[in-house]
Amino acid sequence: MATTAAKDPMSIRVVSRRLVKASDASIQPHVLSLSNLDLYVSDSQIGTLCVYPNAGGGGGFSPRIPTLFEALLPSLLNYLYPFAGRLVTNPSSGLPELHCHNQGAELVVGEVGVALGSLNYGSAKDSLKKMVLPFPKDVLLSVQVLSFACGGFSVMWWINHLVGDGHVGATIVNTWSRLVRTGEIDGGPLNHDRWVFRPRSPPWYRDSVAAIFTTYDERRLPNALTADASLVDRLYYVEASDIAALRDKAASTTGAKRRPTRVEALSAYLWKALADVVAASPRSAPKEHCRMGWWVSARRRLTAPKLAAVMPNYLGNVTTYTLGDAPAVEVTRKPLAEVAAMVRDAITSVDYDELVQEMVDLVEVHKAEGLMEATLIGVGAPTLNQSVMTTFPHDADFGFGQATMAMPVVSADSVRFCASFLSVMARPGGDGSWLVSAYIWPQLAAALESDGIFKPLTAEYLGLTLTLTQQEQDM
Helix, strand or coil, X not given: CCEECCCCCCCEEEEEEEEECCCCCCCCCEEEECCHHXXXXXXXXXXXXXXXXXXXXXXXXXXXXXXXXXXXXHHHHHHCHHHHCEEEECCCCCCEEEEECCCCEEEEEEEECCCHHHCCCCCHHHCHHHCCCCCCCCECEEEEEEECCCCCEEEEEEEECCCCCHHHHHXXXXXXXXXXHXXXXXXXXXXXXXXXXXXCCCCCCCHHHHCCEEEXXXXXXXXXXXXXXXXXXXXXXXXHHHHHHHHHHHHHCCCCCCCCCHHXXXXXXXXXXXXHHHHHCCCCCCCCEEEEEEEEECCCCCCCHXXXXXXXXXXXXXXXXXXXXXXXXXXXXXXXXXHHHHHHHHHHCCCHHHHHXXXXXXXXXXXXXCEEEHHHHCCCCCEEEEEECCCCCCCCCCCCCCCCEEEEEECHHHCCCCCEEEEEEECCCCCCCEEEEEEECHHHHHHHHHHCCCEECCHHHHCCCXXXXXXXXXX
């Protein structure tokens, strides 16, 4: 029976909800332990939302789309077998583990009675977060297909963060697209075994690494109203030409030793914008610091032979965290090239083999409590955290054209911090532009928007048509 999520013009009418299992009966049920890098990220729900302007060619939603998911998801789950399992707490250790017994991934098909072009894409809560439905915490994959009144549709690929990071999310989307277009999966066998990240005996880590993290304690987090009032949620796009201009500006400034990467140039720009806001605050101390934090995928940075050999096909979390810290006045006065060099140093001077091992050891000591980045609580120097996912772009074309947008979404119950953070994704199609999901201070949002580089995302930019339903016309 079809159900409606809520009484709202954007209400999702759920047409069907079912479990889809892997079809390969030869795969034996098994249990997978999680690595300490998995446990570090907590059991929040994360996903990638792909939006498609029009699927029917003639203005309607193609009924082939739900049929494709029903027919081919079993083959995808043969390749991604743990995602058909469940997250279960081990009664002896009290820690989560993966029971890979082919219990099934969730497939939801729904309808929305508004046009994609009618949504406010400048705000995630008014657009992306209205296109998703909650799913049980123990389910490892929820695929949600929604059709809209304009003939366009969205596909949400939800996973539990304990099973994988942004690289894993991109792997799922890309593998699905290849499977539907070619009928084959050509990525090679995946490695789900977490044995590669073992703690030392005894565990050991530097004080400087321990200082980056803190034990997770809800009593130390800001209350919901404080968090809600402190930060604003925004969606932006950054043109390829603006990124190129930032690189040129940084490269041409006195002191530049080499041309910065696109990530370094944009991060330097953001750090200077943050420093300007901090330095201008009437509550800022004369020597107030400001920090930039980066969640860095260590997959391509690990050099130990045993690790490097398995990383290309490893399906699990390999995310690390690193910080850059400097007085706000100093960052404000420095030319863009010098700040870009500070960014480069903060990211590339790290021995990732050692950092990963120390993080594994640190989690081992604090397994019972859980860990989080200390900057996220919102005390100390103002920190802008970034997750830059442009190194694993999404191929979201599974036969109905490339998605106009592929953006990360985080479950609302996991966002209760007072530090700013943003996620950067490459726009599907490879035109060089970036899409940015930002949860930032209002002062920083105003500064970014005044410069013209961070442009509020619009339906027009995404090529989404506004086809009003009769219900919308009568409102």
